[in-house]
Amino acid sequence: MKLTLFDKNSKQNEYDIEIILVLNKDLEAKNIKDRALLKNLNFKGGDEEAVFLPESQRIYVGCEENSYECIAIAIATAVKKFQTTQFKTACVELLEDESESLKALVEGAILGAYTFKKYKSKKEKEVKQELVLLASKDLKKLSDIFNESVIIAESVNKTRDFVNTTPDDFYPKIMAKEAKKIAKENDLEIEVYGQKYLQKNKMNAMYSVGRASRHESKLIHLSYKPNNPKKKIVLIGKGLTYDSGGLSLKPSDFMVTMKSDKSGGCAVLGMLNAIAKLKLPIEVHGIVGAVENMIGGDAYKPDDVLKARNGKTIEIRNTDAEGRLVLADCLCYAQDTIKDIDYIFDYATLTGASVVGVGEYTTSIMGNNSKLKYKAVSSALQAGEYATSLPFNRFLRKAIKSEIADVCNVANTRYGGAITAGLFLDNFVYDENKEKWLHFDIAGPAFVEKAWGYNPHGASGAGIRMTIELLKAL
Incomplete structure (x- = not known):
């Protein structure tokens, strides 16, 4: 769906559909022209509540608060209703605070309009539709917000496509191929390394996870280097293109959706795509460990002891705790090869x-x-x-102590598993970078098997919008 920003005073009454946001359930507002009919239809203006009136060619949608989330959800709901029609154009006016509402309307519309139909055998003919955002103030200032929001939302949707693609169509080699496309499109530097590099550079943790797969593991390093950067940031993503659990095999119902285990790595690719297009004044390195965790005669085993790139030894007690092994070597690689880092963020x-x-x-x-x-x-x-923060503490740190190696890849307690995984990664962050590092566990929002808000069934592209906002704040 195409989005356009336009001056509402220069072009009127030329749209097929008018979208009206009903703020704070206020059915008596000036822009509500069909009060009696809406009342008869029992429309109350609640979140995710929309009604299409064909005779007046209006879509009314509830928006309970004048906030980013409510506005984005409202426009996404309206867009989905618009998409069920054969009409070609729709318009919506920006709210009173045009700068604030514009971002929510653009991102909500693009993210809400997303569908993934790659594997549908019956291809439906889609109507080319356009949503026009009508502004009354200076379009020059608003156009910057509009363009930025489009870039961010389209990068999120690109990431959704990657994550939703099946493991037979998206394995480490393909992930590297997509990274090269992003690099070429945005004039980024890129290096892709295979298993020989991992072995030669003693990245045995990452190498061991992928060695039973017929698909060779790939270490992907994208670099965005503008002139006179203000900061140097490293973004690291877990790119498990499929995770069977290895020899600690997952139950069959837990194996479904494991195409989503590449969400962290895909998010990093989406971030680099957005950062380059936004021309942010920071140097950014995106590092992805693209690996497939499978079973076979060469699979790594519980009871193995692996040595990571920094020399630390890891006792393996569960091969399904594999993502942290990949990230461990990627963290070490980043710190060994990139100097004067300001911040390191990993996503998994x-x-x-x-x-x-x-x-x-x-x-x-x-x-x-x-x-x-x-x-x-x-x-x-x-x-x-x-998002929320989880606290480290000394007692959970003891839970990943190994009797035969430096650290164990799983804790000796069933409690606090997210934190003990973060504490495991902390073993591979060098002392000088301890205060510069954050770990983002996106296991919850990255892939949900039901639609929520402006997110569809499946991949959400979690992590991209928050990271762009964080980088701007830093």
């Missing part, structure tokens, strides 16, 4: 414990720097994503 669908603890829709953020964690949570909420 790392633990079911995060989902149990904070729910399907919330990202768990961990690290050693409380102020940085709070800034990340604040940025997430401002960008329209849910």
Whole structure:
């Protein structure tokens, strides 16, 4: 669906559909022209409530608060209703605070209009539709917000496509191919390394996870280097293109949706795509460990002891705790090869414990720097994503102690699993970078098997909007 920003005073009465947001359930507002009919239809103006009146060619949609989330959900709901028609154009006026409402309307519309039909055998003919956003103030200032919001939302949808693609169509080689496309389109530097590099550079944790797969593991390194950057940021993503659990095999129903285990790596690709297009004044390195965790005669085993790139030894007690092994070597690679780093952020669908603890829709953020964690949570909420921080503590740190190696890849307790996974990663963050590092466990919101708000069934593209907001704040 095409989006356009237009001066509402220069072009009127030329749209097929008018979308009207009913704020605060106020059915007596001036812009409500069909009060009696809406009342007869029992329309109350609640969130995600919409009604289409063909005779007046208006879509009324509820918007309970004048906030980013409510506005984005409202326009997404209206757009979905619009998409069920054969009409070609719709318009909606920006709210009183045009700058604030514009971002929510653009992102909500693009994210809400998203569908994934790649594997549908029957291809429906789609009507080319356009949503026109009508503004009354200076379009020059608003156009910057409009363009930025389009870039961010389209990068989120690109990430959704990656995550939703099946493992047989999206394995490490394909992930590297998509990264190269993003690099070429945005004039980024890119390096892709295979298993020989992992072995030669003693990245045995990452190498071992993928060695039983017929698909070779890939270490992907994208670099965005503008002139005179203000900061140097490293973004690291877990790219498990499929996770069977390895020899600690998942139950069959838990294996379904494991195409989503690449969500962290895909999010990093989406971030680099957005950052380059936005021309942010920071140097950003995106590192993705693209691996497939499978079973076979060469699979790594419970009881193995692996040595990571930094020399630390890891006792394996569960091969399904594999994402942290991949991230461990990626963290070391980043710190060994990139100098003068200001911040390191990693993203992963790392633990079911995060989902149990904070729910399907919330990202768990961990690290050693409380102020940085709070800034990340604040940025997430401002960008329209849910996030909370989880605290490290000395007693849970003891839970991943190994009797035969430096650290164990799973804890000796069933409790606090999201935090113990974060504490495991902390072993691979060098002392000089402890205060610069954050871990984002996106296991909850990255992939949900039901639509929520402006997010569809499946991948949501979690992490991108919050990270762009955080980078701007830093």
